[in-house]
Amino acid sequence: MAAVEEIPAVMSDGDALLVERARAGDREAADDLLARHELAVHRTCAHLLPRGEDVEGAVQEAFVRALQGLGRFTGRGSFSGWLVSIAVNLCRDRLRRHRLVPFVALETEGEDGGNGPLDVLAAPGPSPERVAMARQAVARVRATVAALPDRQREVFALRFFVGLDLAEIAAALGVDIGTVKTHLHRALPRVREAVEEARP
Amino acid sequence: MTTSHLTPQEIDLVILGEEIGHESRTHLESCLTCCRRRDEVMQAIVAARAADPAPALRERLRRVAVQSMPEHRGHARWWLAAAAALAIIVLSAVFLVPALRPQPVDTDAVLLGVDEVLARDPLAAMADESVVEVVVGGTAAEPAGTS
Numbered sequence: 495m496a497a498v499e500e501i502p503a504v505m506s507d508g509d510a511l512l513v514e515r516a517r518a519g520d521r522e523a524a525d526d527l528l529a530r531h532e533l534a535v536h537r538t539c540a541h542l543l544p545r546g547e548d549v550e551g552a553v554q555e556a557f558v559r560a561l562q563g564l565g566r567f568t569g570r571g572s573f574s575g576w577l578v579s580i581a582v583n584l585c586r587d588r589l590r591r592h593r594l595v596p597f598v599a600l601e602t603e604g605e606d607g608g609n610g611p612l613d614v615l616a617a618p619g620p621s622p623e624r625v626a627m628a629r630q631a632v633a634r635v636r637a638t639v640a641a642l643p644d645r646q647r648e649v650f651a652l653r654f655f656v657g658l659d660l661a662e663i664a665a666a667l668g669v670d671i672g673t674v675k676t677h678l679h680r681a682l683p684r685v686r687e688a689v690e691e692a693r694p
Numbered sequence: 695m696t697t698s699h700l701t702p703q704e705i706d707l708v709i710l711g712e713e714i715g716h717e718s719r720t721h722l723e724s725c726l727t728c729c730r731r732r733d734e735v736m737q738a739i740v741a742a743r744a745a746d747p748a749p750a751l752r753e754r755l756r757r758v759a760v761q762s763m764p765e766h767r768g769h770a771r772w773w774l775a776a777a778a779a780l781a782i783i784v785l786s787a788v789f790l791v792p793a794l795r796p797q798p799v800d801t802d803a804v805l806l807g808v809d810e811v812l813a814r815d816p817l818a819a820m821a822d823e824s825v826v827e828v829v830v831g832g833t834a835a836e837p838a839g840t841s
Contacts, residue, residue, distance in 0.1 A: 521760045528756045533746055540744035550747075550755060557759030628741065631734070635742040655743045675710075682706045689738045690731075 509573045517564050528557055531574040534656050535581045541651040542585035556581040575662035582666055634688035642681050649677035700728045708732055
C-alpha cells in the first residue's frame with residue numbers, strides 16, 4: 495500500500511544545529527534547513543490554495559517569513575510543524591484577502607512528466623477501464639477534499655497530503671490533538687464514500 | 695476467517711491508524727475484499743496528492759529566500775557595535791572633561807581692568823556686588839603690594 499512520506503514529529507539534532515547557525519546569519523545552514531522541509535511547505539500550499547493560484551509565490555513568502563522569524567521559533571516542537579504553520583497562515587491570509595474559493599481541476603495527468611500519481615492507482619494492468627476508474631476516483635477525492643469545511647480540509651491535507659502526524663497538525667493549527675482527530679473522523683468518511691462511488 | 699466484513703467505519707479507523715477489535719483485525723489479515731477496500735481508498739488519496747515541484751524550482755525558491763536574510767547578525771556585529779560605543783565614550787572623556795573643568799581667575803588682569811575703568815569714570819565704583827566680591831575676595835588673600 496502506498497503511503498505518504500512521514501515527516502518527523504520532533505526537532506532533530508540536525509535541525510537544532512541548523513536553526514542555531516541560521517540564526518547567526520549562516521546562509522548555507524538556512525538553505526540546508528529549508529531544503530530539509532521544503533516539500534512540506536510545497537504540499538501545504540499546493541493543497542490549501544486553489545489550482546492556478548500562485549503556489550510558488552506562497553512557498554517563497556513562507557520561506558522568507560520563516561527565515562526572518564527564526565528568532566521566534568522556540569524549538570519546543572518540530573521545525574517542520576512550525577514551518578507548516580507559517581504556510582497555513584499564509585494560505586489563509588491569501589484566501590481571505592482574495593476571497594478565493596478552493597477548487598480543484600478534474601484532469602490529473604501531465605503534472606510530473608507522465609509518471610504521475612495515477613500510475614500508483616492504475617497499476618498493475620492499466621486497462622482503459624481501470625485507468626478511467628482511477629481518474630474518476632482521484633478527481634472525486636480532490637473535489638471532495640476541496641468541498642470540505644476549511645478546518646477539515648486543512649487537517650485532512652496536512653495528514654494525508656503533507657504527511658504530518660497528529661501532534662504536528664495540532665501544533666501547526668493551534669488546536670489540540672482531539673480536535674484534529676474529530677476533523678479527520680468527519681472528513682475521511684466523505685472521501686472514502688467518494689472513492690467507493692467511483693467504482694463501476 | 696470470520697465471514698463478516700469490516701464496516702465502513704472500521705475501514706476508516708484502519709486508514710487513520712487507529713485500533714479496531716481483535717476479531718476485525720484478524721479478519722482483515724486474511725480477507726482480500728476488505729484489504730482491497732482499504733487499499734482503494736488509500737491509493738486514491740495518495741494519487742490525489744499534487745505533484746512535487748522539480749528540484750531546480752525548489753532550489754530557486756530557497757535561494758531567493760536565503761538572499762533576503764540580513765547579512766550577518768552574529769557575534770561579530772555585536773562586538774563591532776560595542777567597540778564603537780566604547781571608543782565614543784573614551785574620546786568624549788579625553789576632550790570634554792578638561793573643557794568643562796573651571797579655569798582659575800586671573801585676579802591681576804581683573805584688577806587692572808577695574809583700575810582702568812575707575813580712571814576713566816570714578817562712578818563705575820558702584821560696580822555690581824559680584825564684581826566687587828571677586829576683586830576684594832581675590833585681593834584679600836594676596837600679599838600686600840601686588841595690586
